[in-house]
Amino acid sequence: MALHRLSFRLRQMILQERHVRTLRTSGCVQQQEAVAESEPEPFSVFRTQESDPACHSEKHVGQFYTVPPAHVRIVFPYGLPRRYIEQVKTFNEACLMVRQPALEVISYLKKTDFSKPALRYVFYGVRGSGKSLSLCHTVHFCYTQGWLVLHIPDALRWVKDCTELLPSSYNTSRFDQPLQAVEWLRNFRTTNEQFLSKIKIKQRYVWTKREFTEEGSLLGELVDQGISRVKSSSDVVGALMKELRLQSGQPESNFRLAVAVNSVNALWGKSNIMKEDRSAVDPEELTLIHNLRKLMNNDWTGGAIITTVSQTGSVLIPKSAYLPQELLGKKGFDTMDPFVPVSVPNYSEKEFESCYLYYMDRHWLQHPQSLTEDGKKELIFLSNRNPTMLERICSSL
Amino acid sequence: MAASCVRTVGSFLGKCGNSCSSINSVTSQLSRQVLRRQICVSSALHRKNQSNRTPPKFTAEFIEQQVEEFNIGKRHLANMMGEDPENFTQEDIDRSIAYLFPSGLFEKRALPVMKHPDEIFPKQKAVQWGEDGRPFHFLFYTGKQSYYSVMHELYNKIQNLEKYQDRLRAKGLFSQDVKQISLGSSRWLTKEEVEGVLVETITDHNYNRLIQLMERLLSMPYCALEEEFVMRYRQQLETQSRKQTVPPLQRDERGVAFSTAEGRRKTSNSTVVLRDCGSGKVSINGQESIRYFPVLQDREQLMFPLQFMDMLGRFDLECTVSGGGRSSQAGSLRLAISRALLSFLSEGEMENMRQVTVFRSVAAGLEGCSKLYAAVIGRFSVSQLMVLSAWRSCRWLTGQLFRPLALLKKLHLDKSFHIV
Numbered sequence: 001m002a003l004h005r006l007s008f009r010l011r012q013m014i015l016q017e018r019h020v021r022t023l024r025t026s027g028c029v030q031q032q033e034a035v036a037e038s039e040p041e042p043f044s045v046f047r048t049q050e051s052d053p054a055c056h057s058e059k060h061v062g063q064f065y066t067v068p069p070a071h072v073r074i075v076f077p078y079g080l081p082r083r084y085i086e087q088v089k090t091f092n093e094a095c096l097m098v099r100q101p102a103l104e105v106i107s108y109l110k111k112t113d114f115s116k117p118a119l120r121y122v123f124y125g126v127r128g129s130g131k132s133l134s135l136c137h138t139v140h141f142c143y144t145q146g147w148l149v150l151h152i153p154d155a156l157r158w159v160k161d162c163t164e165l166l167p168s169s170y171n172t173s174r175f176d177q178p179l180q181a182v183e184w185l186r187n188f189r190t191t192n193e194q195f196l197s198k199i200k201i202k203q204r205y206v207w208t209k210r211e212f213t214e215e216g217s218l219l220g221e222l223v224d225q226g227i228s229r230v231k232s233s234s235d236v237v238g239a240l241m242k243e244l245r246l247q248s249g250q251p252e253s254n255f256r257l258a259v260a261v262n263s264v265n266a267l268w269g270k271s272n273i274m275k276e277d278r279s280a281v282d283p284e285e286l287t288l289i290h291n292l293r294k295l296m297n298n299d300w301t302g303g304a305i306i307t308t309v310s311q312t313g314s315v316l317i318p319k320s321a322y323l324p325q326e327l328l329g330k331k332g333f334d335t336m337d338p339f340v341p342v343s344v345p346n347y348s349e350k351e352f353e354s355c356y357l358y359y360m361d362r363h364w365l366q367h368p369q370s371l372t373e374d375g376k377k378e379l380i381f382l383s384n385r386n387p388t389m390l391e392r393i394c395s396s397l
Numbered sequence: 398m399a400a401s402c403v404r405t406v407g408s409f410l411g412k413c414g415n416s417c418s419s420i421n422s423v424t425s426q427l428s429r430q431v432l433r434r435q436i437c438v439s440s441a442l443h444r445k446n447q448s449n450r451t452p453p454k455f456t457a458e459f460i461e462q463q464v465e466e467f468n469i470g471k472r473h474l475a476n477m478m479g480e481d482p483e484n485f486t487q488e489d490i491d492r493s494i495a496y497l498f499p500s501g502l503f504e505k506r507a508l509p510v511m512k513h514p515d516e517i518f519p520k521q522k523a524v525q526w527g528e529d530g531r532p533f534h535f536l537f538y539t540g541k542q543s544y545y546s547v548m549h550e551l552y553n554k555i556q557n558l559e560k561y562q563d564r565l566r567a568k569g570l571f572s573q574d575v576k577q578i579s580l581g582s583s584r585w586l587t588k589e590e591v592e593g594v595l596v597e598t599i600t601d602h603n604y605n606r607l608i609q610l611m612e613r614l615l616s617m618p619y620c621a622l623e624e625e626f627v628m629r630y631r632q633q634l635e636t637q638s639r640k641q642t643v644p645p646l647q648r649d650e651r652g653v654a655f656s657t658a659e660g661r662r663k664t665s666n667s668t669v670v671l672r673d674c675g676s677g678k679v680s681i682n683g684q685e686s687i688r689y690f691p692v693l694q695d696r697e698q699l700m701f702p703l704q705f706m707d708m709l710g711r712f713d714l715e716c717t718v719s720g721g722g723r724s725s726q727a728g729s730l731r732l733a734i735s736r737a738l739l740s741f742l743s744e745g746e747m748e749n750m751r752q753v754t755v756f757r758s759v760a761a762g763l764e765g766c767s768k769l770y771a772a773v774i775g776r777f778s779v780s781q782l783m784v785l786s787a788w789r790s791c792r793w794l795t796g797q798l799f800r801p802l803a804l805l806k807k808l809h810l811d812k813s814f815h816i817v
Contacts, residue, residue, distance in 0.1 A: 381709055
């Protein structure tokens with residue numbers, strides 16, 4: 001694309017001619033109008049001004065939209081992939097690309113029938129193709145629509161490298177993970193602030209001899225209980241999930257539940273954690289996983305379950321596996337079946353173009369060779385249009 | 398020097414006796430000195446003095462005797478191997494020796510060898526003077542008779558050529574565009590090589606004067622008459638692309654052109670099918686390039702031949718590779734891609750690529766520079782290339798093996814490369 005070499009005003013003119021949707025004036029005065037009114041907001045091929053995911057459509061495929069900074073703090077306290085967080089910090093804005101898989105799932109979500117059991121969507125694809133960020137896009141959509149978002153950004157974190165493992169107080173054969181549970185509760189509280197004071201719990205929970213949560217108290221209290229009393233936090237998480245599962249879909253509840261789990265294959269895979277006698281812990285024996293598995297069943301209504309399966313970081317799974325069946329294993333597949341598989345491919349030509357222009361716009365590509373056509377061809381060859389690879393090649397040393 | 402290092406099979410006993418006696422004479426000299434001066438001399442010093450002595454002189458009779466022994470030994474060897482003694486060539490001798498004396502050594506100079514004595518014993522001057530003490534050659538008393546005789550001969554030729562040209566001008570048949578000697582594929586012999594030809598030492602100044610006079614001869618239009626004489630002092634350069642066979646361009650049933658080529662590096666073998674009208678897809682052993690080569694460096698290796706010829710998005714690559722490690726597989730694929738690319742290129746572009754690949758093979762000979770040749774893309778002049786190929790025999794380079802950038806600086810080539 002030679003657009004970046006043209007002068008600013010010329011660019012406006014050409015872009016105005018191309019983007020019919022942005023033309024609001026009559027045809028004969030488009031040139032002057034473009035110059036006059038687009039000075040404050042630079043338009044570009046790779047960006048869209050539409051920051052509401054509900055309004056994204058096929059027209060916006062390949063374009064970057066900016067997540068409003070307020071939403072970033074609330075919706076994604078630690079929900080974004082690590083490298084993406086660094087990019088957000090560097091560029092001072094969180095731009096997500098609108099891509100076909102996420103749009104597909106969003107369109108399905110828009111048409112959900114909330115009286116039927118929750119549908120399960122699974123993003124799958126090769127390593128680095130953009131599954132986690134597609135999930136984040138969908139989560140942003142759910143948030144803007146006012147749904148209650150139960151976002152587990154990385155189920156693998158619950159299954160690997162756990163330093164503190166307590167025997168569960170509720171069921172002695174299981175293990176608690178207090179630190180992970182507390183962290184997750186905190187983030188849940190940040191994301192769903194508004195619902196905490198609206199939803200009431202329907203059951204009485206006894207934590208210890210002296211602590212209990214009465215029936216009819218607010219959800220917020222339950223969450224605070226879990227955060228303050230670290231020892232029982234895993235059970236609080238379980239209770240929370242159970243409450244939400246039972247209440248969503250009921251006629252008197254006024255919220256929709258969106259369960260978003262990244263790397264859901266961790267629930268049925270192997271775990272890294274070892275007991276004192278050096279034997280491996282089955283994920284089933286972890287309280288958090290046990291409760292999450294119950295959520296994954298489609299026996300509740302009034303919401304949707306959106307997940308991804310990924311090989312990266314999963315324990316003892318070959319690198320070549322990327323299909324849901326391979327990654328979920330027999331048990332997982334049987335539980336998740338039926339689900340809607342959504343494939344996330346590498347960038348198409350248009351999307352690659354868009355990403356390249358975005359990096360150039362942010363002055364991220366510093367090497368003079370990278371600004372030429374030849375440089376772009378090199379990038380295509382070296383990254384094979386894989387989003388992560390492209391990001392790694394263009395990143396700092 | 399060569400005599401003491403190499404052990405020939407044919408003249409085993411005779412030489413052993415020779416070298417032993419010479420060593421003994423030296424040590425006896427030293428011991429006499431020790432007694433006189435009463436200085437304690439360690440054995441290390443003994444060894445040092447021995448290495449400084451002049452090479453042993455071989456008489457003409459001795460060489461003749463060696464030649465006879467070699468010929469007899471050759472017939473014996475042929476009988477041993479069950480082959481025809483009359484038609485036993487040097488290659489057959491090498492083969493038989495390698496069979497009879499198998500060795501796991503890598504140093505070629507340490508392997509047993511049986512060659513004609515002329516190739517083993519250093520060339521020595523025959524006796525220069527007769528029985529009456531008068532030297533044969535008229536330039537004997539210059540000290541460097543061969544060198545000065547060559548210079549005289551050369552100058553004579555120049556004068557003869559000028560006379561010839563004058564005669565032609567007088568007849569009116571002089572023309573500037575006569576067939577010239579083609580010097581493109583050869584270079585002047587170095588000073589050491591000239592010394593070997595003349596069998597005497599010459600100084601740098603002498604060498605420069607010789608080359609100057611040669612150039613003067615070559616500047617004359619009718620120098621082609623003396624071509625044979627000039628070529629005696631020039632060394633042919635082996636060029637890679639003459640040995641490089643271009644793979645044929647095939648077409649499949651849809652009419653799309655494709656070519657196949659193989660490549661090898663260390664212990665990896667690879668085959669590449671390059672299809673035209675493609676989109677830049679790369680599949681290696683059925684997997685994507687990202688999956689098979691997670692490291693960026695390996696993918697860059699695949700990219701270099703295509704990038705050099707600006708044909709990045711044009712071809713589809715179907716590669717199969719086996720053996721070796723990650724780097725060597727990438728290197729063999731790179732070679733295979735460049736070979737397959739040859740069938741899509743014109744002559745001029747092939748020359749361009751050849752220059753880069755010649756450097757690569759020269760540098761690959763300096764094993765430590767393997768990362769350098771993997772990283773360097775450059776276009777540079779043929780004279781620089783010739784310098785590089787001449788350096789192959791230099792010993793100081795072995796010390797430079799692991800400092801590729803310093804090596805480039807030394808050869809004053811650091812500005813001409815774009816290091817990636």
